[in-house]
Amino acid sequence: MAYYIESLQNLAEQFAKLPGVGRKSAMRMAYAALNMTDEAAKSFVDAIEDAREKIHYCPICQNLTDREICPICSDLSRDTSVICVVEDPKDVMSIEKVREYRGTYHVLHGVISPVKGVTPDKIRLRELIERVGAGDEVREIIVATNPTVEGEATAMYIAKLVRPLGIKVTRLAYGMPVGGNLEYADEVTLFRAIEGRRDFQ
């Protein structure tokens, strides 16, 4: 192209590596970064460095935290006999928003996916098994991985590992989303909703 600015192109490529950012949005972001005041640009760069420096995995549940032990694991009112296993830190936030669950969590940071080369040792599974086997009286593991093929496979893998230890393994309920419309539900969801039907109270 006649008009090519290497450092601008490079910046756009960096933005394009972020999730959900296409080539055009990346270029728009690069322009925005150029148009920032010096102060705004410094805040932006500082925020990246600051977050990366302060945030690490909680040694117990593997969730992100800026403290030594995360607030949930250090909250004595939480029930440590129940562990909810999720794929991502985002999922912890989602469940916490419901304000219903009072157990603890375990963040896998991924799901098993042979196709993508994610073997069980690539996610934080070992840490879960160690936790369960460490003599904490864990009664139940709620596997809350996503209802995808990989999420299911990971759930089954965990069940196989943990059930022999005499621990109950449960899975989130499948069914119609609340406020959903039968007309728009896919067959698999509808099948699961029928299969999992409950007595009308």
Place this chain on the structure above:
Amino acid sequence: MAYYIESLQNLAEQFAKLPGVGRKSAMRMAYAALNMTDEAAKSFVDAIEDAREKIHYCPICQNLTDREICPICSDLSRDTSVICVVEDPKDVMSIEKVREYRGTYHVLHGVISPVKGVTPDKIRLRELIERVGAGDEVREIIVATNPTVEGEATAMYIAKLVRPLGIKVTRLAYGMPVGGNLEYADEVTLFRAIEGRRDFQ
């Protein structure tokens, strides 16, 4: 919220300032920034700082460039008697891609918008007038601002300033986009397409 990490929240807020980035995408980007390798994070931050340091406005056409004078203004084969006035550097790229236009450009970095407090002195209009009045034999100014109310107003403002100097002022043609469908064209576009109809060759 029970689970709040200040530096993560702050990073997400910084991403949310970028164009087209909502609250959820911003959080996804913040997680991505945390998951980067140290090397990738350094490349990202370096790209921002590098681009901001190297890129500035071309003193002639006001387009972004990393050279003293931009490649188009320093290209002796370009026709300096025609100036195409655009809102943004992105627009220069768009027109250059057509490989048809051989004149020069002038980038306004915005449009006049009294509602948004953008008065004529807030965009690079003075520089255009100086350029035109500097004795360069400018024959024609093609005003290629966007076909919006503000783009139109800016075009009219430029025409009023420049026509008295004996310079021809033109505007890009309005009409049906090529490959477009009459059924989906809005009334204003269709009206302009009829109004600007041309002899069939």
